[in-house]
Amino acid sequence: MTRIEGHAKITIRLDDGGEVAGAQFHVAEFRGFETFCAGRPFSEMPGIMARICGICPISHILSSVKACDALLGVDPPPAAIVQRRLLNAAQILQSHALSFFHLSSPDLLLGFDAPPAKRNLFGLAEMDPEFARRGIRLRQFGQEVIERITGKRVHPNWGIPGGVMHAVTREIRDSLAGWIPEALESVNLALGRCKTIIDTYPDEIEFMGSFPSMFMGSVTADGESDNYDGRVRITDATGAIVADQLDPAKFFEYIGETSESSSYMKFPYYRPLGYPAGMYRVGPLARLNVATSMGTPRADAELREFKDRGKGAVCESFHFHLARVIEMLASVERIARLLDHPDLLSTDLKARALLNRREGVGSCEAPRGILFHHYQVDSDGRIEGANLLIATAQNNLALQQTVTQAAKRFVKPDKLEEGMLNRVEAAVRCYDPCLSCSTHALGQMPLIIELRGPEGELRDRIAR
Amino acid sequence: MDPLKKARIATVWLGGCSGCHMSFLDMDERLLELAGLIELCYSPLVDTKEFPEVDVTLVEGAVAADEHLEMIHRIRARTKVLVSFGDCAVTGNLTAMRNVFPLEDVVNRAYRQNSDIVNGIPGGGILPMLLERVRPLHQVVPIDHFLPGCPPPAEAIYTLLRHLILGEPLPPVGKFG
């Protein structure tokens, strides 16, 4: 499977009549972070956990340092919180830019049936160099915020238990603020393009993951989207609130996890409804569905328009794309606002304490959804247990339903063809799944779609 | 390399976090300049069916599963210049940290102890088998260049690619002491 972050396979099963009966999405990698952290000091966790994923290392660092804050029992000083919020917005911006411009635009702009050799960033650059360049620079802006503040773009040493390491200077702030006008312009361009294009894909909207489910995201007490420190809200397909203001530190009380032999990615579910009825979606689509407002003017206007696309909730996974672009807009607005925050330049960056608790949970909204880190330590602060509940894994049940729906609609069982394959794959790509995160592993392998008869016998196989 | 033809480049993820690939993208607008010099024939960023014959391959990540093992041999056979790309490829790094534990414990921790419902334990069948020991690339196939770093800086990737494609000199080798 290509143009997703990871290593995956899809199998399509046929019934006796030769029709598509169902499809499964398998994640095929695993690295074992929960085990090898055992016995290591908790203060090493931010540095180690960042390496779960090179696309959203900041999200892992944030959840990890928040879990460490909880172990110390401290609140970081205001400047540290402002920096963390700023980096969270930059992380979401750069990851969404990657997903939209580098990975999904080739399908959306060149078409699902475009020649495979052109269906990529470089093909896009040939067709529309200005659009590709803007996409590259928008991602770069997110990465620049991260680099200027932390010293490094990927896996920086910056977040620490109780705070952050480096102060932001006036010069750094001013150089980043200089990017804002261009970034806003680029996001607006993407937004305009995205809105025009998606409505030319009615079939894809209807068959790439359109079904009722619950949605989960983080909000303030007023229902405003809060990606750094919100509490958990769950809504249903009609938009009604199922649960609100749940404590993210107690996620294990309302989220369960199932292991299946078919995938290295586990299957989380909402406990009150059981498995697998407790299916919920997380990430940009879910966050927009649960939020009452985004907290910034332009993104709020877009949110209102977006909500008009659904009856209560927008249930089509194809709209993850648009939701992502709206979140890019919100991120740029948030970065602009945080760069002006009066506490940003303070050099009081760290709350100091020794170990005060034996158990700590940290969470934040990562680009692909809410991300939990849960640690238990011994009396010397060595890790005894670590569990990571990853955004993409929480979409696993929905992903299964999505590939089934797309396979039934787009796959002609007698003969597998490239365009069909790309559509099933694109259905998965709506979720921008990050498989390095979800199994704490990654490795890219060709997408393999296998067509199996009712007895499980192999009928056809197409790989890339 | 033939100056009249674009260099054929591949990038591959094995057992790594994708951070090395992100650093590749961190070349930013230089990517568009490189697009004039290279053809990206196989990569997580492009859709290609089979690993083709190429001039240069950058491999991120360590060898952690049976499929990686097969893949790295195929890559070596079809690649002129093979680059061990980033610390996981060069030393095993984070990916090899599980080596001090028996594989069974690693899998049990993730899929039995940290689960509420266990319908099965993944591995085998449609899924690749994890190797008992994770290994860096050079323990499996001969390597032409090592590009260390977690991840290697974008600047270093750019410099090495221009060296391999255009024959531009590499900066002088640093020394200790």
Ligand code: SF4
């Ligand atoms: S070397 Fe570092 S950045 Fe590269 S794959 Fe390994 S952990 Fe990720």
